[in-house]
Amino acid sequence: MLQDLAQEKNMANKNTVISHLIDHVWAQYDYDGNGFLDETESRDFMSVVLQMNENVLAKSMDRDPVEIDEKEVHVAIEQADDNKDGKITKEEL
Ligand SMILES: [Ca+2]
Ligand SMILES: [Ca+2]
Numbered sequence: 001m002l003q004d005l006a007q008e009k010n011m012a013n014k015n016t017v018i019s020h021l022i023d024h025v026w027a028q029y030d031y032d033g034n035g036f037l038d039e040t041e042s043r044d045f046m047s048v049v050l051q052m053n054e055n056v057l058a059k060s061m062d063r064d065p066v067e068i069d070e071k072e073v074h075v076a077i078e079q080a081d082d083n084k085d086g087k088i089t090k091e092e093l
Contacts, residue, residue, distance in 0.1 A: 021052055022093055037088040045088075046080070047073045 029045035030037055037045055050068040058065035082092045 022049060025049055025052075026090060026093075035089065039086060042077050042080075042088045043073055046076050050076055 025045060025048055026037075029041050029048070031041055047068055050072060051065075054068055055065045077088065080088050080092050
């Protein structure tokens with residue numbers, strides 16, 4: 001029971017870290033500042049976020065992080081793009 005609670009707390013903390021990262025990173029990758037990420041921007045953005053996520057995950061599991069490949073980036077973009085218009089808005093993340 002106590003362990004479950006501790007685990008939940010850890011997960012919540014991690015999610016907070018990730019969403020903070022997304023906010024911070026987002027602004028850097030919306031190169032033209034138009035409020036959404038086009039294909040090039042979202043590829044750059046997603047590979048950075050996925051790698052950060054992987055690094056955090058690897059650290060928490062005490063293992064070496066693996067390299068995020070193109071395919072994973074592509075899949076993550078497709079999943080994020082709710083309305084399938086090829087652009088990612090902050091709301092879609
Ligand atoms: Ca943009
Ligand atoms: Ca979209």
